[in-house]
Every structure is written in C-alpha cells, then in structure tokens.
Amino acid sequence: MYPTTTGEVELRPDSFQSGAWEILVNGVPSSHIAVDPLDLHYEYMRWIAAAIRYFVDSHLDPQQLRITHLGGGACSIARYLVATYPRSRNTVVELDGELARLVRLWFDLPRSPQLKIRQGDARDISNKFLAHSRDIIIRDVFAGSTTPLSVSTVEFFRTAATALAPNGLYIANCGDRSNLANARAELAGMSEAFAHIACIASPSMLKGRHSGNIILLGSQLPLPEQPAQLTKLLLADRVPAHYKNELWTRKFFTGSKPWFDHKN
Structure with missing residues (x-):
C-alpha cells in the first residue's frame, strides 16, 4: 500500500496472469497492466478500444491522432493506443499527482x-482546452466508484464538444446501477452538445439486471446505424457487448433530465 495525494494505492500481482498487475485506488479496482500493452483486462476498456478502432478507420487519420484521457489511473488505455497508433499523441489528465x-x-x-501525464482536475483542465484541439476525448473519471458531477453536466459536454475537431469522438465510461439513471441523465446531457449519440454495453446491463459500465459515444458526425465490423468485435469479446445506435439511444433516455452545473 502506498500513500497518494488523494488517499492510497495498492499494487497487487495478478495471480492468474504472469507479469500482470492490478492497481486499486482507495480500495477500488482502477487499472490492470499486462506485459502486452494490447491486452486490456477490463471489458469496458476493450469496448472503448473497439469503438475507437472503428471510428478512426472511418473518420480520422491514424498518423495524426490527438487523444485526451480524462482520468488516468495506470494509463492502460493510453498505453494501448500508443501501441496501436504509434504516432498518436496521448495526454492523460490525472488528479492525483x-x-x-x-x-x-x-x-x-x-x-x-x-x-x-498532466496533473490536475479534469474539469478545470478541460475548461482551458482550445477549440478543435483534440480528435478523441475519453472520460474515465471516478472518485471511488462514482463519476464526479463536474464531468457529467451539459456545460462539461459542451466544453468537450468545442475542444473536439469537427470529426472528433467523445467517449465516456459511465458506471451505473441497475436502474441506469446515470447513463440516461448523461446521454440526455450529451444530446445537448453532440449532434449524434450512441452507446455500448452488455445485454444484461442494458436490461437493468446488474450494475456495471455503459460506454457513451458522442460526435458531430453521424454515428453508424448498423456497423458490421464494430458489432463483430463487440460480440467476439470475452464479455460480449451490443452497440446501440442513435434511434435506440434517444428512446432509452426519453423523459430523463440532464444535469447542469448549478441546477441539480
């Protein structure tokens, strides 16, 4: 156990995978580092990677990717993306120096x-982003097991949308309970900032059977209705997931109210 700026971190060898490590921050599993940077242990990270791969192939130049990670942990996703796109430039914003x-x-x-790695608060640093200065923004920010409100509001989503290039992609890891209230509120907020939205999750999560992760996608470009290659990647995962298009996603959050900085 090691003290950190915001609490403590535990470094634990993975008893099932030689050379791999688990990182727990304040008692909560945060990251996993394997010998191979392309080996992502957490399913939600693999889903994020699949979405990025599809979007880059469709809309972005893999030789000139500017990627910002809000929330870093042990930088598992950033490490993966460097290995996948060696010419990419990844900036990880981590609160705990x-x-x-x-x-x-x-x-x-x-x-x-x-x-x-840039030390600082994700919202504060996001507020300083220049317009169109990022191609991909990945939000994976947690305080314990909860995403702070400051990076879940309409104002934050508008800030992220402005920072992205016109053909950019916003991705959020939304941790939620079985009622899926957080995902619905975030998607409602994202719809105020992004012209197009979609999501990815396991079928059981989408049916409200348990708590877990939903990946939220936002872009000013149309997101695919039935992406065959992305669907194939997600269904082939060790934890299969479904891509839900914009029509499904908008029905999913119908009636939910977004969060605002000072109106909650």
Missing part, C-alpha cells in the same frame, strides 16, 4: 510526446 508519479515508476509507460 503522486499516483501519476508512481505508475511512471512502476511501469514502462511510453514517454512524452506519445504519452504525457
């Missing part, structure tokens, strides 16, 4: 400019 120092010490993470 000591955690950022420790993961650099423990793991052979790519160096800047491929992977830069």
